[in-house]
Amino acid sequence: MVASRGNNSNPARIPALGIRVIVLMLVSILLMYFDHRQNHLDTVRKAIGVAVYPLQLIVDAPVRFWEWLGESTTSRNELQLEVGRLKAERLLTNARLQRLTALEAENARLRALLDARTRVRDEVRVAEIMAVDANPYEHNLVIDIGSRDGVYDGQAIVDADGVVGQVISTGVMTAQAVLISDTDHALPVEVNRNGLRTIAVGTGEIDQLDLPFLPNNADIQTGDLLVTSGLGGAFPAGYPVAVVDQVTRLPQEPFADVTATPSAALDQVREVMLIWSAPTDEEQ
Amino acid sequence: MSRYRASRRLPVIATLLVGLMLTIMPLPESAESFRPDWMALLIIFWAMQLPRTWSIGTAWVIGIVLDVSYGTLLGQHALALCVLAFITVRFHLLMRVFPLSQLSATVFALLALYQFLLFWINGVAGVTAQAVDYWGPVIAGTLVWPFLYMFLSGVRYRTHAGA
DSSP: OOOTTOOOOOOOTTTTTHHHHHHHHHHHHHHHHHHHOOOHHHHHHHHHHHHHHHHHHHHHHHHHHHHHHHHHHHHHHHHHHHHHHHHHHHHHHHHHHHHHHHHHHHHHHHHHHHHHOOOOOOEOOOOOOOOOOOTSOOOOEEEEEOOGGOOOOOOOESSSSSSEEEEEESSSSSEEEEEESSTTTTEEEEETTOOOOEEEOSSSSTTTTETTTOBOOOOOOOOOEEEOSSSSSOOTOEEEEEEEEEEEEOTSSSEEEEEEEESTTTTTTTTEEEOOGGGGGOOO | OOOOOHEEEEEEHHHHHHHHHHSOOOOOOTTTTOOOOOHHHHHHHHHHHOTTSSSSSHHHHHHHHHHHTTOOTTHHHHHHHHHHHHHHHTTTTHHHOOOOHHHHHHHHHHHHHHHHHHHHHHHHOOOOOOOHHHHHHHHHHHHHHHHHHHHHHHHHHTTTTOO
């Protein structure tokens, strides 16, 4: 080994390099083992997550500032147009909501007749998605509320159009969620038209889901709406998930090739809703 | 032995913080797979230039921070960055005299090894991802490296970082 004396910043030998790297590698492997097997390290994760939070805020700030700038410089004219549009929309939604109330009452009555438990209405809360990118191997997003606000692992996330994903890890002030389009995510769904139950699996493409377990003679067609079946326990039943966009039946294959497009615009959402539903209300 | 003053460490810490911000900065869906591994590149540079102050320990801590902000297995990036720093420190004298083209090739190999380690751990833990998620950062990182190298050298000599 060549020792270059006289230049302190050019040390030829770093002492105990091998030992240090081996120790740190062993520590890493131990950490991974315990992290994978049990959830003992949740508190460690949360503690470090709090330290990363300011950085996430800083990264998120320019995007937020840009939005604020856009909002505060819109002209009066545009704002009036927007208000008019929103009022019309609210009127329509309210009208629909009136019918919904009546339907809910009717549903509760019928359920009472059938001796089934009534469904409790789900609690929801709006969360904003932070402009922070996380895991490169997963389709996921970071939301700006965490365990401080009662978010828990496995919680369902929806937007105005349909199911977005579910929480996979909660920090104190933020939480990470996996999108339904992730390759490791599978969601129990049913066809709204006939109640046919199956599973929607993410493909890794943001605008496509796969329904791999439907036999060739399954009653499914293009345009069918898929809603959550509530069977997995994670998602409450009845939220729209996707619309079937392609059904290919190959006689030589045991299963039909069915793909669907998620109802929620997974890559465009900025605000989502988290659902608190008591698991005991999931009957079946 | 030279004494390092806190002010001399600041430039390095600043670059690491900026790197972390670039790492979690949102990118459009199509470009996301081609985000360079900023932290790996920074670790390679600083471990090569100042191996006594910024090497394996730093790499490990940064790896843990990455694991937390990514939500990956705790220790996954720490292990990969650790190995990266070890190899860089081991060959730092050699790497310093490499011409930029040869150094870029070395960086390509290091980044490929880094991604392979991540891929391997993902495989053991049962996380699946597309091939582009592994190769994208390697290619992007190698392309970015010459510019980053020149920029960081400038930062280093202008601020006398850690010297």
